[in-house]
Amino acid sequence: MSMRVPCPHCGLRSIEEWVHGEIPTVPDTIVDPDRRDVDRGYMHTNVHGAVREAWFHLSGCRRWVTLWRDTRTDEWIEPPG
Amino acid sequence: MNEHPEAEITLRWNEPEASYDVVIVGGGGHGLSTAYHLATRHDITRVLVLDAGYIGGGNSGRNTTVIRANYGIPEAVRFYQHSLERYRRLEEETGRSMMHDRKGLLWMAHSEAGVRRERARAAVNQAFGAETVYLEPDEIATTCPEIDLACGGGFPAVMGASFHQGATARHDRVVWALAEGAMRCGVHVAPHTAVTGLIHEHGRIVGVETPAGRVAAGTVVSAVGGNATLLADMAGVRLPIKTHPLQAFVTNRYQRRFDPIVASGDLGFYVSQTARGQMLLGAEIDRQPSYSRGSTYELLASLSHRAITVLPFMRNLRVLRQWTGSCDMSPDYSPIMGDTGVDGFLVTTGWGTWGFKAIPAGGECMAEHIATGVAPELMAPFSLDRFERDRTLADRGSSGTH
Numbered sequence: 001m002s003m004r005v006p007c008p009h010c011g012l013r014s015i016e017e018w019v020h021g022e023i024p025t026v027p028d029t030i031v032d033p034d035r036r037d038v039d040r041g042y043m044h045t046n047v048h049g050a051v052r053e054a055w056f057h058l059s060g061c062r063r064w065v066t067l068w069r070d071t072r073t074d075e076w077i078e079p080p081g
Numbered sequence: 082m083n084e085h086p087e088a089e090i091t092l093r094w095n096e097p098e099a100s101y102d103v104v105i106v107g108g109g110g111h112g113l114s115t116a117y118h119l120a121t122r123h124d125i126t127r128v129l130v131l132d133a134g135y136i137g138g139g140n141s142g143r144n145t146t147v148i149r150a151n152y153g154i155p156e157a158v159r160f161y162q163h164s165l166e167r168y169r170r171l172e173e174e175t176g177r178s179m180m181h182d183r184k185g186l187l188w189m190a191h192s193e194a195g196v197r198r199e200r201a202r203a204a205v206n207q208a209f210g211a212e213t214v215y216l217e218p219d220e221i222a223t224t225c226p227e228i229d230l231a232c233g234g235g236f237p238a239v240m241g242a243s244f245h246q247g248a249t250a251r252h253d254r255v256v257w258a259l260a261e262g263a264m265r266c267g268v269h270v271a272p273h274t275a276v277t278g279l280i281h282e283h284g285r286i287v288g289v290e291t292p293a294g295r296v297a298a299g300t301v302v303s304a305v306g307g308n309a310t311l312l313a314d315m316a317g318v319r320l321p322i323k324t325h326p327l328q329a330f331v332t333n334r335y336q337r338r339f340d341p342i343v344a345s346g347d348l349g350f351y352v353s354q355t356a357r358g359q360m361l362l363g364a365e366i367d368r369q370p371s372y373s374r375g376s377t378y379e380l381l382a383s384l385s386h387r388a389i390t391v392l393p394f395m396r397n398l399r400v401l402r403q404w405t406g407s408c409d410m411s412p413d414y415s416p417i418m419g420d421t422g423v424d425g426f427l428v429t430t431g432w433g434t435w436g437f438k439a440i441p442a443g444g445e446c447m448a449e450h451i452a453t454g455v456a457p458e459l460m461a462p463f464s465l466d467r468f469e470r471d472r473t474l475a476d477r478g479s480s481g482t483h
Contacts, residue, residue: 002378016379020369022323030319035469042321042412042468046310048372071324074373 114444153478186247307407
């Protein structure tokens, strides 16, 4: 399979043109400020399913775009309602 | 090459019973190695190993089987060197052939930054017992005449580091031998039994839930590859793990023996020859975290290009098979073993691209930890709490990571 990223400005473009950016999330259940710092620095939710991500089109329009992806299948999906 | 030993190995699966001392989730190399060492070293045989699929069908069957110890930090060099030495004796110990083949490893640098990196690493390796020899370009040519030293003109090889003890082994035979050895001592193994939940009691994990029913356990060990986060979530443990795909492929047969494993840090690729003569290529992890085991054309194209740049003869070979493993990447590219802060729940994870070579030592350490309650010296630095203690183990000797 070929993996391409849908750019709103350039259309479907090869994954090699892109830089992936994680949008970190710290669960609300962690309240202690020190523990939140540790979580922000090191821990990952490592989503199994729909995830919101930032992608930078480095070898294209050089703009950041926000996309939703299903991490089980690598399909691009609509933002969940 | 794939004839008799498979037929000789008898593996009889078990239906899970109601209760065990230790339940290990994940019947891959690390899970089975832990069970094997619990049974053979500590006489703990009331052990159940569960796997959602078939044993060795996860990352144990989806890697590139390189065994080496030339890592970047003292803790890692000591650990992998021990593992490498254990691998060498494992065939004799289990009485099963694993096609362990010591062929040496040649690591090339094509830039000044690469040379600095390799020099630093060679110094650490020498100091902590993983013998590494420095090579000039003409010595690279002697070691592996197939290499184009100019690398197509664009990336001339400046130096090489030779790690003589580099080896490969047959992945499924390693898994089968450990499973057989453990089961001979009375360990139960139940493939195709997914864990659907963990049983909590007074803040402790006391068992697992499966479609076949509940199984009580004194200790639950997560030896899960790829889905480590999903099981840890059930226990309420946050892991510093991102799951990234790592792709590899093999070509058809190269008619000559191709001896050292050849790797290039600057070009981000490594190649070895399988016992069938096929050339096995690997690269770095995919940038985006994903649980998908799909392979991409992009990786095939770019990795082929890199391989041909270094080894021009490979242009005449054809691609046979491509596959993808799910790497549990830790932030510092070192494994995570031991306690989790939740009683009764241990993990061995963060095996990224370095899991296969660590199977003997990883299982040995985890077994000792379970049996004695104390993390052995070799694995103690790799504890999960190193992140909050600000004692991370950044390892630039881990391949496929940038």
